[in-house]
Amino acid sequence: MHVNTLKVHASDNIIVALRDLNKGETVATAGASYLIKEVIPAKHKFAAKDFEVGDLIIMYGLVIGQAFQSIKAGELISVDNVKHATKPAVIADSFNYQWQPPQVEEGRTFMGYHRSDGQVGTRNVWLVVPLVFCENRNILEIKRQLEPYLGYNSPDFDQLGELVHLGSQGASVNDIQNYGLNLSDAPLALDRPFKNVDGVKFITHHAGCGGTRADAERFCRMLAGYLLNPNVGGATILSLGCQNAQISLFEEILAQMAPAFDKPVYIHEQQQSASEKAFIADAVKSTVAGLSQINQIKRAPASIKHLVVGLECGGSDGFSGISANPLLGKISDRVVAAGGTAILAEFPELNGVEQNILDRCVNKSDALNFKRLMEEYGLKAKAAGSGFEFNPSPGNIKDGLITDAMKSAGAAKKGGEAPIQQVLDFTEQLNFRGLNLLCTPGNDVESTTALAASGTNLILFSTGLGTPTGNPAAPVIKVSSNSVLAKRMSDIIDFDAGTIIDGQQTMEQAADDLLELMIRIASGQEYSCSEVLGQEDFIPWRQDLSL
Template sequence: MNKKNLAYLQIHPKDNVLVALRDLPEFSQVEYAGETIVLKQTVKAKHKFTITPMSQDSEVFMYGVLVGKLNYDLDAGVLINTENLRHAAEDFKLGERKLAWTKPNVQAFEGRTFNGFHRSNGQVGTANYWLVIPLVFCENRNVLTLKAALEEKLGYQVQAKDYSNEVDALISKYKSGASVDELLGLDLQANPSGLGKNRLFPQVDGVKFLNHDMGCGGTRMDSDALCGLLAGYITHPNVAGATVLSLGCQHAQASILRAEISKRDPQFDKPLYIFEQQLEGTEQDLMQKALKSTFVGLAQANEMKRTPAGLDKLVIGLECGGSDGFSGISANPTLGYLSDMLVSLGGSVILAEFPELCGVEQELSDRCETSEMATYFMQLMKTYNAKAEADGSGFYMNPSPGNIRDGLITDAIKSAGAAKKGGTSPVTAVVDYPGLANGPGLNLLCTPGNDVESTTAEVAAGANVVLFTTGLGTPTGNPIAPVIKISSNTKIYEKMPDIIDINCGTIIDGEEQIEEAAHRVLEYVIEVASGERSAKAVLLGQDDFIPWRRGVSL
């Protein structure tokens, strides 16, 4: 797609609908396959319309796969919407291995490096953090107390935008008798945000405090999964060490956490301090020990320096949120091409969000390196969907109101576009939550489609950088891994420059091809991984962290 002013697009030769790349007024004439189609109503950019008359229950294809069936007869040139289209997806079964793929040209990146933090187990971090974690929600208050004591004093407090001046101005105007219209029209200026300065430990990027509402009172499966998730963060290459606070009597026991750490890193040698309040006694005793240990750990972490590492040490999590009708034809395929590049260079990528793989199961299972791996992937998909349907919320209910408003009418449409992030390389591993998925090649990780839950899981699985595509805009970040936001369209990039890092709307605008955009994104990733540039989510202090309760979360 390199022609400017292109008004509509057929994504795949098998598709029987077209995508509007700009608003098409009612009665517009569309030339397709030697025929002239007259639009029966206005079709907004990102939405789809029929190209031939279609009868009730006809199958609709996009990206070359089934994405829905018609509820009633439609003429050519009719807008596809939630009234006339219902979700439908292809059945899937164990098929033949389809492992052949065309590797992209990576000559421009061969031998390239980034400057990272090398750990004793061979992994390389793109950052260097210390963690303070509660094993159970009962310790959240103590974690926040530690945060209040440490963060500002050590120079790690993110300088968020200060709106107090605006409040003072509003108060002053109100007291002077200003009208409602005058108050609403007041020109306000906020003090800018930014990272903390004058750090005592300059080689440590921050102390991160990961509060949550789990650890006890739920199922043992959830508390065990929490321990696995936290172990993934403690053993993560972006983490130098951790302080863990436990009450003592909860389901999520320190012994379970240690066992999960050992599973992920049998030779684990990072500083790890675990304190149980019921053993320590008074809060003062607990907090003083935690403070002293954390301070000593930070001093040790500060001795680490960034040194060069090959791009094969990158583990990139692939994520999307606030998706739109352009995500599957600009930002997501850009990440797909980048994924294939990184795999060719010996690196790792993680494709997650299983509810958003509905309809492309056959392709992905066929790309699994072994039949056993393919069977496991299909089992995870079927079990997850069956659980969702039992609770009255199958995969078909995944699209949000924002997704639907901007062209993602069914889950299969959303999924077919979302899966483009995974490129075309063979699947080298299929991993269930909250396991490690950081092996070379393309890893499939079972997570929900929920942005924060999935990003939280991808980082626990080993992602040291997350690439996050969005068409509607989202501030999502992560405490320990940079989350780089990539827009699918230029409009949202220009509207939300404070949260979006890179624009792939250039592809829709006809200014750039997917391969060029992928090269540009990878250059950006290298800068972020080297500490030369900060992702917008890091600058905003967007430390989103939500463990997945293994119930229904789409």
């Protein structure tokens, strides 16, 4: 049954509009009725009571704002009358958080790539990546030379040659813009010479030099994390020679992180080569040799306890926190209950829900670590003339997320209800199965880049406004908060959680369907939309200044 409004938590004093509400109509929710005093757009909230200046605004059972104007019941909650506010968080003396794990079907498996360190990949990819941005052009040249022979197809525009010909013959701007140009429906993988390799990922970036030594070390640690990711079979690495991210530094960090590392890695240094042509030729030969090596591994059944699921959101809207994000939380809890791992990132989007996070930590040291990381991050934001309160983007605000605490309260739902086993800083590797936290920015790509560096072999990404983000190592599965988006941007959305808003499915039914899709994608039976589109975003988090 379709409903018009939603009171998310019994103690909330604002109500979510699930459709556009007109001035003068009366709506009912949670046993109470409300006269709407002005137009309330879908995804936005209206006051469930009269507010005076200074009154706290409650949603999800949490303080998410404070009124700085008087607001009458039935009036719109907006940036014109509410500002960001949170309740201070405290660390408890004892840690005995209890939760009831959901029942999961025993024996669920996916077809994965078993690595010598016990991890299991959902993909088997080869990376071609530079140690420094100076090598970006050479990465693209290797891609240009190799790709036609690898059999990995990306959709092309039909009739593009004819369009270029028309333009060269003086066709009008109007004729060119109205020309019928459509993407082909060719499959992602054609006749691949390396049948057990899921892709060669050519990565470019702007890190490795020109900044602090600490940033160079963090980048090397992050890149080493990519080589340790179970989805990565090996890599060709290009070095210029004089950069901060030295080959020796990278090799030292990799050896520290994984003394028994045994994946094939070929490193080439341009300043030691006879010519650029010879340098490229050597890198091409190494890449083909590496592909031959990792092509020997085949998929085999693996328990879903080997899934390491990254939890991310971007382009959020007013429905994200009541459909897509709680759905990801259900999946997170199911994966954890099955013995698997989930990683919740984006620390700026946990501002305002610290108490819930602290209460769920299994030990005091991790609670202290989380509090320290949040405080240090907040101080750096203020030193830059900003703050967590500025996290909501114009698109977030337009679609109903008016304070950072409101956005955070919904974003945190991705983490479900499981206890938090460990709090990790950027580039740190997993030590425990279960739910983990990873300190990353709210920037979608910096965060997904970091998630893969810490070991995720699959990423669930909720969005309400639509974003195409992908990753070179881990398949990114997009979950829309609303059905309008799923229909409008069907080429980037893998799963529609709008059925929950529309009342077509319960949260549990949607979780059943999403888990099945995850297993098919993890097994290589399907590709995520971002993979089909070749969306392989990679932005290392540079924490210090450029020098």
